[in-house]
Amino acid sequence: MSYRSTIARQPESIAACLAAAQAEVATLDLEGLASGQIAVTGIGASFAAATVIAGELMRRGRRAVAMRSVDLIDAKDAADAIIALSHRGRSVETVDSLKAQATAAKLAITNDGASPLAQVADRHIRLDNGSDATPSSTGYTGTLAAAAVLAERLCGATATDWQGLPGTVSETLARAQEKMPRLGKLFKDRRAIDCVGACSSFGTADGASLLIREAARIPAAATDTRHYLHGPMEAMDDRTGVVVFGDGREVELARQLNKIGCPALLVTANPDVEDEGLLTVIQVPAQENRIVRGIIDILSAQLLASELSDAAGLTDTKFRYPQTDTKLKPTTAS
Structure with a gap:
């Protein structure tokens, strides 16, 4: 299936992932994750998702951190509990990180309950995202959807309109697509x-930068907003571009980039900013839940990556550098 077609079917895949996660989370014994520090881990896009999820857990008052799988492999008793993310459950580093943390409660989110990662975890939530492509779209947002359901079970309900989320995704995709030309x-x-x-x-x-690298082969990197103001943005000019996510200091940052002649995309819930010069604004609905906001925000980056991929003549091009030691063999026909 093509990258653009998987982007387009995310309203359906997110609805399916929410239904599957809600059914499974309701029956899980989560006592081991009820207190203490939670490490959220993964590799590649899954680590980007881990950062989104850890941020929401911290907002809800939990001690949580996004931790690299390789660091969990080397550390002893690094966390009281681990939430491990891997779309197909076959990432070597993530599996090894759970094996290394003998005393931690472990929960895996994958699309295969028989996968190596699911087998080394104490608990599992299955993704029902259906087909995906490269770069990942339904796998990434489906992982976030499942984790958002888990976070509500751990921390209590938010004001999120779960039934309306697929519709919000559809509307956001349509609004973002209007800005792609x-x-x-x-x-x-x-x-x-x-x-x-x-x-x-x-x-x-982080997830957006990976999409741009994978789909369009343009060097891209992620930076924290305030850190970006302390030097990194000095390298930007009329030959570069910046994608900015946020509603506060990010608005002024995007305006400053426009003033220095650097094209910028601002994805924001702030209603008081509009397209101007080299600045393009995609408005998204405000969300209390940071994981849900992460689902909505990444949609614009997915479409931008596909736009840049098409422009570079790389539509649905496969990876050039196949690796032989990053994935374990599947344990089932899936």
Whole structure:
């Protein structure tokens, strides 16, 4: 299935992932995750998702941190509980990180209950995202949807309209798509693209930078908002671009980039900013739940990555650098 088609079917895949997660989380024994420090881990896009999830858990008052799987492998008793993310459950580092943490309560989120990661975890939530492509779209947002359901079980309900979320995703995709012709012109032939956000949005920025690298082969990197102001943005000019996620200091940052001649995309719930010069704004609905906001925000980055991929003649191109030691063999036909 093509990258654009999987982006388009996310309203359906998120609805399916929410239903599956709600049914499974309701029956799980989560006593081991009820207190203490939670490490959320994964590799690649899953680590970006881990940062989003850890940010929401911290907002809800839990001690949580996004931790690299390789650090969990080397550390002893690094956390009281681990939430491990892997779409297919076969990432070597993530599996090894759970094996290394003998005393921690472990929960895996994958699309295969018989996967190596699910087998080394004490608990499992199955993703029902259906087909995915490269880069990941339904796998990434489906993981966030499942984790959002888990966070509510751990921390209590939020004001999230779960039934209406697929519709919100559909509306956001349509709104973002309207801006893609403009962004395609402004972001054409960039030599580098930075992605910027704070707290959970830093995870979204990380996910966005990976999409741009994978889909369009443009050097891209993620930076925390305030850190970006302390030097990193000095490298940006009329040959680069910046994707900014946020509603506060991010608005002024995006305006400053416009003033220095650097094209910028601002994904924001702030209603008081509009397109201007080299600045393009995609409005999204405000969300209390940071994981849900992460689902909504990444949609614009997915579409931008596909736009840049098409412009570079790389539509649905496979990875150039296949690796032989990053995935374990599947344990089932799936």
